[in-house]
Amino acid sequence: MSQLEPRETVAGAEAPSTHGGALRHLGDVRFYVAVFVALLCCTLLTVAVSSVHLGALNLVVAIVIASMKATLVVLFFMHLATGSRFNAMILIVSLMMVGVFFAYTLNDTGRRTEVDVDQSAKVSPATGLPAPGGAD
Amino acid sequence: MATDSSSRRPTFLADHFDTAEQQADAAKLGMWVFLGQEILFFAGLFVAYGVFRSWHPDVFSAASHALSKPMGTANTVVLLFSSLTAALAVRAAQRGARHQTTALLLVTIACALAFLVVKYFEYQHKFHTGLLPGQWFGVPRTFPGGAVMQRGEAAPALPAGAGAFFSLYFVMTGVHALHIIVGIGVLTWILIRNLRGQFSAEFFTPVDNVALYWHLVDLVWIYLFPLLYLID
Numbered sequence: 001m002s003q004l005e006p007r008e009t010v011a012g013a014e015a016p017s018t019h020g021g022a023l024r025h026l027g028d029v030r031f032y033v034a035v036f037v038a039l040l041c042c043t044l045l046t047v048a049v050s051s052v053h054l055g056a057l058n059l060v061v062a063i064v065i066a067s068m069k070a071t072l073v074v075l076f077f078m079h080l081a082t083g084s085r086f087n088a089m090i091l092i093v094s095l096m097m098v099g100v101f102f103a104y105t106l107n108d109t110g111r112r113t114e115v116d117v118d119q120s121a122k123v124s125p126a127t128g129l130p131a132p133g134g135a136d
Numbered sequence: 137m138a139t140d141s142s143s144r145r146p147t148f149l150a151d152h153f154d155t156a157e158q159q160a161d162a163a164k165l166g167m168w169v170f171l172g173q174e175i176l177f178f179a180g181l182f183v184a185y186g187v188f189r190s191w192h193p194d195v196f197s198a199a200s201h202a203l204s205k206p207m208g209t210a211n212t213v214v215l216l217f218s219s220l221t222a223a224l225a226v227r228a229a230q231r232g233a234r235h236q237t238t239a240l241l242l243v244t245i246a247c248a249l250a251f252l253v254v255k256y257f258e259y260q261h262k263f264h265t266g267l268l269p270g271q272w273f274g275v276p277r278t279f280p281g282g283a284v285m286q287r288g289e290a291a292p293a294l295p296a297g298a299g300a301f302f303s304l305y306f307v308m309t310g311v312h313a314l315h316i317i318v319g320i321g322v323l324t325w326i327l328i329r330n331l332r333g334q335f336s337a338e339f340f341t342p343v344d345n346v347a348l349y350w351h352l353v354d355l356v357w358i359y360l361f362p363l364l365y366l367i368d
Contacts, residue, residue, distance in 0.1 A: 026227060026230050026231065027223075027227060029224065029227070032220060032223050032224055032227070033220070035220075036216060036217065036219075036220040039216045039219075040213065040216065043209065043212050043213065043216065043361075046361075046362050046366060047205065047209055047366065050205075050362070050365075050366035050367075050368070053368065058367070058368045059367075062362035062363070062366055063359075063362070065362070066358050066359050066361075066362050069358045070355050070358050070359070073219060073351055073354060073355055073358070074351075074355070076223075077219055077220070077222070077223040077347075077351050077354075078348055078351045083164070084161065084164065084165070086165065087164060087165060087168040090165075090168045090169060090171075090172045091168065091171070091172060091175075093172070094171075094172035094173075094175045094176055095175065097176060097179075098175060098176065098179040098182075101176075101179050101180075101183050102179075102182075102183055102186060105183050105186070105187060106183075106186055106187065106190060109187045109190065109191070110190060
């Protein structure tokens with residue numbers, strides 16, 4: 001057994017590898033507080049932007065800001081910046097699968113057609129024009 | 137069978153691990169696999185949200201205004217702060233500072249309870265004004281601790297389809313609140329183990345893993361807040 005001495009390292013710097021980075025890395029308190037302040041600023045920003053009418057861009061801006069916050073939490077509070085790369089891979093693969101889930105589902109639900117009773121024809125709700133697909 | 141090498145094994149180190157690092161890395165890997173599962177679990181709800189919002193964007197925008205932005209923002213700040221204290225609790229445990237770990241875990245649990253109190257008042261308002269899921273939408277209901285309002289009172293006029301928005305609102309925030317309640321449970325369990333002196337600078341993996349779970353609960357809320365409360 002090697003000696004396991006707690007070791008002070010500057011946050012963001014390479015953790016000592018001899019004793020396993022995830023176990024030994026010790027962040028600076030001021031750094032954690034700075035991350036928290038950044039998260040608060042992002043929250044205020046997203047609330048402020050929500051009252052500005054940007055149309056479809058509102059959703060994009062909200063998702064981008066939320067993802068910035070999520071990145072801060074994952075990298076620094078959850079220590080993926082200094083922790084195991086393999087753990088990071090598990091997270092990234094999960095998020096890719098969420099992307100597949102969204103893409104295939106919305107590609108389906110966004111193209112479904114409704115039956116126009118008056119014309120007895122399938123029409124796309126988006127365009128109002130005759131559209132293929134759906135059950136007979 | 138106390139050989140020279142086994143007598144120097146730390147008590148926290150399980151037989152099937154060679155070193156403390158290996159044990160900590162294995163535990164953390166297991167936790168990340170669980171967190172990956174949690175993300176995929178919540179993805180089902182987020183995809184349902186995406187489908188219904190893409191079908192009825194105007195209904196979602198109108199219904200979103202019935203939610204309290206100040207309450208949602210307050211809860212966001214409370215959860216972010218609890219994530220900070222959870223991260224600092226892990227840091228304190230890493231240093232073997234037991235009393236500091238105890239204090240930081242207590243603050244984290246207090247924040248979790250504060251989150252639920254705010255959520256209670258939000259749900260109460262929804263029940264009293266009939267902002268309810270699906271077929272129950274528009275009919276005010278009783279809820280512990282307050283008077284029922286008349287239909288339309290305090291609640292804005294909303295399209296009939298808004299029930300779909302509130303179905304998603306209650307399921308998503310409800311499942312999230314369930315995670316908060318489970319979080320309070322596991323944080324309390326870790327607090328008790330810490331008070332019993334089971335953690336040290338050499339062994340603090342359970343504190344680390346429970347904090348990881350708590351950060352995930354925070355992550356889900358980071359997306360729920362703008363998607364439910366801040367639509368246009």
